[in-house]
Amino acid sequence: MTDPRPAAPTVLVVMGVSGSGKSTVAALLAERLGWTFADGDDFHTADSIARMRGGHPLDDAARQPWLERIRTWIDGRLAAGENAVIACSALKRAYRRTLIDGTARVRLVFLEGSRDIIQSRVRARHGHFMPATLLDSQFAALEPPGPDEAPITVGIEESPDAIVAAVAAQLDIPADDVCG
Numbered sequence: 630m631t632d633p634r635p636a637a638p639t640v641l642v643v644m645g646v647s648g649s650g651k652s653t654v655a656a657l658l659a660e661r662l663g664w665t666f667a668d669g670d671d672f673h674t675a676d677s678i679a680r681m682r683g684g685h686p687l688d689d690a691a692r693q694p695w696l697e698r699i700r701t702w703i704d705g706r707l708a709a710g711e712n713a714v715i716a717c718s719a720l721k722r723a724y725r726r727t728l729i730d731g732t733a734r735v736r737l738v739f740l741e742g743s744r745d746i747i748q749s750r751v752r753a754r755h756g757h758f759m760p761a762t763l764l765d766s767q768f769a770a771l772e773p774p775g776p777d778e779a780p781i782t783v784g785i786e787e788s789p790d791a792i793v794a795a796v797a798a799q800l801d802i803p804a805d806d807v808c809g
């Protein structure tokens with residue numbers, strides 16, 4: 630008899646605007662699942678970081694090579710048969726195509742929240758290159774994933790623990806495999 634449980638996705642891309650909690654949630658999710666973790670922030674060039682730190686949003690041309698480096702990382706995990714979680718804003722549908730097209734075992738996790746709550750979290754966050762003033766440009770660029778992209782969408786109002794539990798519940802991963 631075949632196992633009725635769907636196979637676990639191999640790579641989760643935790644997406645959303647700056648400050649939506651990608652790094653926090655993706656790291657915790659990876660820890661709970663025992664999966665490899667990476668942060669898309671670490672794939673930016675020094676030039677791009679300086680640009681954002683200076684209050685200037687990245688454009689498509691600046692983002693494209695960054696997305697391709699992340700895609701290469703995703704492909705590497707898939708080739709190794711490794712389960713992984715990566716935090717990456719992936720704001721536009723075209724960016725997600727770069728990350729995902731042709732890879733059956735990648736799943737989007739979309740962190741959805743109001744501008745007010747995200748702004749208050751970004752303002753309270755210290756030691757990060759991304760200024761709160763770039764939030765408008767992040768929301769302007771955001772194209773929320775459509776139903777055809779089959780995202781796992783979760784609100785960000787609850788604690789990171791609760792968000793991780795909500796994602797895991799939608800992954801059809803047995804509770805025993807998710808460490809508390």
Ligand SMILES: Nc1ncnc2c1ncn2[C@@H]1O[C@H](COP(=O)(O)OP(=O)(O)O)[C@@H](O)[C@H]1O
Nearest residue numbers: 646647648649650651652653750754787788789
């Ligand atoms: N669910 C949450 N509840 C409260 N604070 C959160 C939550 N998720 C993230 N944070 C805090 O909000 C800020 C932004 O989160 P972060 O993970 O850096 O977002 P992103 O990676 O999307 O920019 C951080 O200071 C983080 O500690």
Ligand SMILES: O=C(O)[C@H](O)[C@@H](O)[C@H](O)[C@H](O)COP(=O)(O)O
Nearest residue numbers: 646647648669670687692718759
């Ligand atoms: O494409 C972009 O504009 C940036 O990549 C941005 O979306 C990304 O999220 C940054 O890395 C900011 O870092 P945080 O998301 O951690 O604030």
